[in-house]
Amino acid sequence: MAYDTDEGASKVYEANLGLKPLNGDLSSVSGRDILKEAGFEKGDLPLVVGCPPCQSFSSLRKTTLGKRKDDRKGLLKRYADLVAEMLPKAAVLENVSGLSYANRWHLDRFVSTLKRAGYMVAWDVVDASDYGVPQRRRRVVAIASRVRKPALPARTHRNPKEPGAGPRWRTVKDAIAGLPPLQAGEASPGDPLHFAPDHGERTLRLIRSIPRDGGSRRDLPPELWLPCHAALEKRGEYGAGSSYGRMKWDEPSPTVTTRFLSPSCGRFVHPSQDRAISIREAARLQTVPDSYGFEGNRTQISAWIGNGMPVDLAEAVARQVSLAI
Numbered sequence: 001m002a003y004d005t006d007e008g009a010s011k012v013y014e015a016n017l018g019l020k021p022l023n024g025d026l027s028s029v030s031g032r033d034i035l036k037e038a039g040f041e042k043g044d045l046p047l048v049v050g051c052p053p054c055q056s057f058s059s060l061r062k063t064t065l066g067k068r069k070d071d072r073k074g075l076l077k078r079y080a081d082l083v084a085e086m087l088p089k090a091a092v093l094e095n096v097s098g099l100s101y102a103n104r105w106h107l108d109r110f111v112s113t114l115k116r117a118g119y120m121v122a123w124d125v126v127d128a129s130d131y132g133v134p135q136r137r138r139r140v141v142a143i144a145s146r147v148r149k150p151a152l153p154a155r156t157h158r159n160p161k162e163p164g165a166g167p168r169w170r171t172v173k174d175a176i177a178g179l180p181p182l183q184a185g186e187a188s189p190g191d192p193l194h195f196a197p198d199h200g201e202r203t204l205r206l207i208r209s210i211p212r213d214g215g216s217r218r219d220l221p222p223e224l225w226l227p228c229h230a231a232l233e234k235r236g237e238y239g240a241g242s243s244y245g246r247m248k249w250d251e252p253s254p255t256v257t258t259r260f261l262s263p264s265c266g267r268f269v270h271p272s273q274d275r276a277i278s279i280r281e282a283a284r285l286q287t288v289p290d291s292y293g294f295e296g297n298r299t300q301i302s303a304w305i306g307n308g309m310p311v312d313l314a315e316a317v318a319r320q321v322s323l324a325i
Contacts, residue, residue, distance in 0.1 A: 003024055003034075009304055012293070031086040077113065089147050090321055094317075130155040132170055193279040193283065196273075207275065243267075247269065
C-alpha cells in the first residue's frame with residue numbers, strides 16, 4: 001500500500017504500478033490506522049519505505065523559502081514514530097545530503113527513535129552515480145532492521161579517475177545522446193515528454209554564447225551578464241555559478257532538481273543544443289524507463305521527476321534490504 005498527499009502523483013503511481021495509493025496526510029494518520037488498512041498486525045509488515053519532503057533540509061531552502069518557517073522538518077520524526085508504532089521488519093529512509101550536516105540533529109533523533117524501538121540502523125551519504133545513475137546526486141540513505149544488522153549497498157560503478165576494475169560511471173551521453181535533437185520550443189512528434197522549453201530571445205542569446213560541453217555563465221563576456229550576476233561578481237560573491245551552465249557529455253549530470261526546465265536554476269542546459277534539457281532527458285538522467293507513463297502538466301511532471309529517487313539507486317537499496325529481512 002502507499003500514501004501520498006499529491007493526488008496527481010498518486011494517479012501516476014496507480015497507472016504504472018497497479019496500486020491505488022491512499023490520499024492523506026500522514027501527520028494525522030496513526031500506525032494502527034495504516035496496519036488496519038493494509039491488513040497486517042503490528043510487527044508483521046516486511047518493509048516500510050518513507051521519503052519525507054526534502055525541501056526543508058535542502059541547501060536550496062534559502063532560495064525557495066527565505067526565512068519562512070518550514071514545519072515539514074517535523075515529518076521526519078513523524079515517520080520514525082510511525083515505524084516504531086507499526087514495527088515492520090525493516091524500514092528505509094531517503095533524503096537530501098543536507099540532513100547529515102546542517103540538520104544533523106533531526107537525523108540523529110530519527111535514528112535514536114528507531115534504536116529505542118529495537119532496530120539496528122545503517123546510514124550514510126551515497127552518490128547515485130556510484131550505482132549506475134548518470135547523475136551526481138548525493139543523498140542520505142538509512143536502512144533499519146529488527147531482524148539482522150543492515151548494511152548499505154556496495155558501489156557498483158566507479159569514478160573513471162579512480163584505479164580499479166568494474167563499470168565506470170554512466171554519463172550524460174550514455175543517457176540522452178540517442179534522443180532526437182530539438183530547437184527551443186520544439187517537441188518530438190513521437191514522444192510528448194521530449195520537448196524543449198521555449199526560451200525568450202534574451203535567454204537564447206545567453207545560451208548560444210555559452211561554450212558547448214560544460215561551459216557556464218562565467219564564460220560569457222561581461223556585456224552579456226545579467227544584472228544579478230554582475231552584482232554578485234562586483235561584490236566578490238560567486239554563487240549561482242552553475243546557472244545557465246551546460247552539462248558535460250562525458251560526465252554524469254549535476255543533481256536534477258524540480259526546476260530543470262529553467263536554465264537560470266542550475267546547470268541544466270543541453271551539452272550541445274541551445275536549450276534546457278527536456279523532461280524525457282531529465283527522466284533518463286533519473287533512470288526512469290521510457291515506458292513509465294506520466295499524466296499531468298509540465299510543472300507537475302518536472303516536480304515529480306526532480307523530487308524522485310533515481311530508479312537504479314532505489315533498486316540497489318531494495319536488493320540490500322532484501323538481505324536484512
